[in-house]
Amino acid sequence: MASYYDIDDILVEEEIVSVIFQKAASGVGIDPSSETDFIEAGSKVELPFWLAHELQLRQAVSVNVPPCFNQKTRLEIQADCACVDLRSRCPYFYEFGCKIAPIVGDRTIGFLLLSAFKNRYKEVLTKAHTATIAVGSKFWTILTKEEINLYETAQSAMASFKKWRMGGARFQIASILGRKRKPTE
Amino acid sequence: MSCSGGCHLMCSPVKILNMYGRKACQLVKEFASGEKGQLTPFNNDLFEQVVSECSQHHLELQSLIRKMQEEGLDVQTARNADHYGALIHLFSIVRNKRCLTAYVYNRAETVRNLLWKIGPVLPKEIEEKLNHWEEEYFKKHSAALKSYMSKALVDLTVDMVPPKDPYIQVRVLEDIREGIVLSDDKNPNFARHSMHFLKRTDAEKYISRGLMEELTG
């Protein structure tokens, strides 16, 4: 369970989902173009996950399966897992999947996440230990947040080992100050 | 099962209810966009906007509840449109609160780390990024650590890397004039580019602030 203060967890919950209101709700600010502040029962509404989740718990809405987990995406993922651009579908593909699966009661989402992760993580592993990927390279742009974290974890462990092997200064400027301060002439 | 029920409504336009909590999330994103361990300047403006958004939600929540009371409904059990509207405002407050506290909490963690990584004197460019109460927090945290260390008779801020030799060779990168405190009470001239053979524990704080560099080999 993620912590209350977990930044990534907060951002995951900002993902937009589409719901059907089972109950009416009044006095809420719908998009500015709307003339009314009333949502009738049966309306289709897009709202952030955190709100959808709470309303769903109280049976006020039913949540639709988000597009990044629909059949079309699934087929694409299964066809060429390692190269699918998951980030553009949802930067928090795995975390969001974990949250949405119990809500929409779709058992197959778990399998989808697992098989996608299983197929993709090897690539992350090999790349992390051997090559440095330039930020912005193609491989980099298709990774989800979790995959990037994993890549960076592996990369920095390897980098700190290499740094130790090279030897040199043991004490360095605090990383927060960066590599600035070439004395200004 | 979740997809059913929508079919007969195909023609109705999709409504979008995504303004709530959006600014708060922006605040969190701003924190996340910085590099790990780095600080962005405290966004007072956005922070205040989110706080006042919370007050606005509170007002609307109250007015919906008042309306229910005026209609003679039992607020505890009634499940009408006003109830669900009020719920939406309540969850928005809760969400905003989570974002605000997460912003403050995670920054506070970084602020505490500053003490361990740079020491009690912050360079100006870092200090500028702190809100005034974060500055206060940093000072108090420094004082607490200092008093603890003086009671425990140990300097916890040195030797974070396992020590080797007690003395190391350093080069001064920027003139250091003020506040030089060495354990041997000497007062050397730390002019830029000068080289010194210092006690490791004395040199560490200057190195981590970027005022000196360790020479090896």
Add this chain to the structure above:
Amino acid sequence: MAGQSDHELSLFSAEELEFIAEDEIVDIVPNLKMDPLCLISGDFGPFTPQIVTQVPLWLAIALKKRGKCSICPPQWMTVEKLTQVLEVERDSQEMSEHLPFHYVEISRLLFDHARDNIPDAYMVRSLIEDIRDVRFHKVETDLEGFNGRTIAVKIKNLSAMEVNIVRPFIGRALQAFYKHDSSELIPDPERAPDRRPQVAHNAPRRQLRR
């Protein structure tokens, strides 16, 4: 301060592992006469010129730096022995058990401080590098074999530095596998009662068990 090691990343930094490895015992040949040293970790010495004695690596290095001893490289650090090890490593997907837990750190320390005491130092060094590469490659191959049901990994004879490099990655990856395991995501109705929809907030609160 100067604490650049990011502790969330791995349990130990490479420098810390080196520090731990410095407690390993090595043979030295002193060239000074000195009474035994009584240290917390034990008594070492007495030191008599040309008489082999055993000390922790850190002490050996301190004496060596001051020209007070020569260090006898450990038995595994010879061209002959290492060539054998390299062959064994190449022949099998298993990690061999012929090297000490801290072989990476010990060899680095000896190369830095006692190069002149290591016969064929250049060859020894490149053999150790090769062995490390072969071994690390095997670890990577092992890791690629993870599947959804992996809840723990057992790799025998991994050295301290090797395990330290892969630990953060393995930890994260296993966590992800565990999280995405669908049976965790959605409780099986037959095994656990589905608690989801019933928690309407107006339901009477259940009494907490005392």
